[in-house]
Amino acid sequence: MTTLSPRALNRALLARQCLLDRRPPGLAEALDAIGGIQAQYAPSMYIGLWSRVTGFRRDALTAALEDRSVVQGTLMRVTIHLVSRADYWPFALATRQARRKRWLTAERDAPTPAAMAGAARRLRRALAGGGTLRRPEIDALVGKQRARGVGLWLDMVRVPPSGTWERRRADLYGLAEDWIGPPACDEREGMEHLVRRYLAGFGPATRKDVASFTGVAPAAVRAALDALELERHHTEDGEELLDLPGAPLPDPGTPAPPRLLPTWDATLLIHVRRTGLLSEEHRARIFTTRNPHSDPTFLVDGRVAGTWREERGRIDFSPFARLDRADDRALREEADRLLADVYR
Secondary structure (H helix, E strand, O other): EEOHHHHHHHHHHHHOOOOOOOOOOHHHHHHHOOOOOEEEOOHHHHHHHHHHEHHHHHHHHHHHOOOOEEEEEEOOOOOEEEEEEEHHHHHHHHHHHHHHHHHHOOOOOOOOHHHHHHHHHHHHEEEEEEEEEEEEHHHHHHHHHHHHHHHHOOEEEOOOOOOOOOOOOOEEEHHHHHHHOOOOOOHHHHHHHHHHHHHHHHOOOOOHHHHHHHHHOOOHHHHHOOOOOOEEEEEOOEEEEEOOOOOOOOOOOOOOEEEEOOOOOOHHHHHHHOOOOOOOOHHHOOOOOOOOOOEEEEEOOOOOEEEEEEOOOEEEEEEEOOOOOOHHHHHHHHHHHHHHHHOO
């Protein structure tokens, strides 16, 4: 077993999230490597991939959604994620029961599971054969309250052009089995696949971290982890960390270039607190009750050093502390490339 310092864990996360070095083109492959991207706000997935994939252009992601090599659906933690076509069904099956339980617990005066299953059958008939419906049409069909959760009883994807840079509201739905075909795995296989994807993209990690990211009950996560052959490390505080054999562990001294991150980037959420990308002193400045989706942030030496915003064709930075000249210049070069490749 190896004891890993916070800086070693920081560099491991950056490497696996393609934030040390951008990976070659291939959007589905990039999404597989990083465990998908949250997509509640459509531009975030474009910016997140741009920061991770060499030569990314905005039109490439829209085209990938249209050719169905990547898809958007409600997956981990009942949030919209962009994933590869191959990862959709394993992720959906692995998280299905947990998503339903979370919704039933959170929804005031929630319908019964039987009522939700009935609403799902009605919606399935309306969508069968490749049909699509907008959210208001689903509301009218099954009722607004049931419409809020019916996608947890019926696997649906967001159908382009909705949920794209060009039309950001993700409100057009189709059956996942019609859009990408039926599943080729069961729930157990899906859970093991999801756990492997998490460790590949975010490890080394604790069992609690895996459960936090997936939104799945710790017992189910434990069973999946126990079924895999894994390496074990420790944090400096003695917590056990699990990892895939041979997964990257860069030298802690590896330089980390400045990077721009979108809102809701998964590298900043609680499940990777151990890596120190977002220091606790700054967390409340990024995630607040008034701003739960966060602000776009930028990294300097692998840590969040401030926020940025695009307005009228210009990117402005709000650093937490004064930047040195080299970092400031590198950030502005990144900003110019982002404007050219994505915003224009």
